[in-house]
Structure formats: structure tokens, C-alpha cells
Amino acid sequence: MLQLQENHSLLHALCVKPGIKFENQKADEIVLLSLRAHPITLIPTVINSMLIITLIFFSGFLLNQFLSWVQLIYLITFFLFVNFIYIWLQIVNWYFNIGIVTDKQIIDVDFSALSFRNISRTELEHVEDITVKVSGFASSIFDLGNIFVQTAGSEINTEFMNVPHPARAAHIIQDILKQNGNTQ
């Protein structure tokens, strides 16, 4: 049996034995690894929201002479709420865009809180190759990259984008595959 130590790192972006469950999980199936994008990918959201907040207060100052104070407070509250929803959507999308590796299959959940949900599953025995791709300045500095799981035949290839410590994650997946009798 593969010995994996329970480990949660980088705001649960890379978790070994994460203690999560998923839909249609078999009774004897164990979740061994969960992967999310590196939290650093949320930095543009933080910058955008700060810019939006500045814009809200600036436009409130400009509209001061045209609106009553009740309308002005409503306007500022409304747009601050819009900004909060924007941040919340990004957090939700980040949290639920998850890759799950169990002792039987690899599941890739693509989720957008407003528009779509896509779940692809690959049996471990169908995995042909695992490729790690790290490119770019930020990827090198923060150690994040993409993991491509290639499958045999017409099955959909699975991709985990901007994952933290991609080499380590790929190594764990390979160990799980070997344990499962798949030597790629």
C-alpha cells in the first residue's frame, strides 16, 4: 500500500490525503491528492478590486453635486457590493476548480460559478503519460506549472493548470499509478 503523509499546503492548493469526498465516489475509493491553482493566481483579482474601489469613491466624489446623499450612499454601497461579488466569484471559481486523484481514477472539475460545470474522469489504467510544464517568470519564482495527464485512445486528456509544486504533484501521481500497476 502506498504510504502518503497527510499534507495541506498553500491554502489547500496541494493536498495529500485531503479528506474530501465527491459525487459518485465508490465505497472503497480513497482520495489521495487534490490540486487547485496556486493562490498567487488570485493576485490580479486583488489588484482589480482595489482599482474598482478607488474608482467607486472617486466617481462618488464627482457625482456628489448631482445626487442626494441617500442616492450617493446607495450608489457606493451597490458598487462595493458588486466588487465584493466579483472577488467572491473568483474565490469560488478557484476553490471549486479542483483536480482529484484517487486510487482508482483522476477527476478534473472545471467550474464557473456563473456559467458552466465540466467534470472529466480518467481511469488510472488508461493514463499513458504525465507531463509537467513550467514556463514564464512567475511560474519559476513561485514554483507553479501545468500538469498534463495524457490518456489512451479517444479519452479526454486531463489538465491541471497553475498547480503549485508541479514536479512534486506529478511525482505523487506517478507513485499512485505505479501502486495501481500502471507503469506508463
Place this chain on the structure above:
Amino acid sequence: MEILSEFFTFQKIFQVGAIIFSFLFMVLTIQMYANIKQEVKTVVTRRNTLFIFISTLLVVISILLFILGFVIL
């Protein structure tokens, strides 16, 4: 008189715009809530309750903002 009439128009545009936007935003928030509610069944984690709670809170606030748009403006 002209300035007053211009001011009045701006006010009207603001009121109608606020009501339309707050309504659209309320629909968007409810859509988000429904999707999250569905998603927490797919991936069950320890923080799912928190996600549902905050989403519910956001739906309530968006409905309140829509109603306030009618009452206050």
C-alpha cells in the same frame, strides 16, 4: 429652469438605471447561488457550509438592495 429640468432628467435616469441594474444583479447572484449549491454536492469539503452561508447572505443583500432601490430612490 433649464438647469432644473436637466437635473430632473439625470435623477430619473439614475433611478431607473439603479433599479434595472440592481434587478439584473439580483438575478446574477441567485444564479451564482444555485450553481454553488449544485457544486457542493459534486465536491464535498469541510468548507462547503461556509460557501453556502456566504452565498445565501449575498443573495439576501442583493434582494435588499433591489428593494431599497424602489423605496429610497
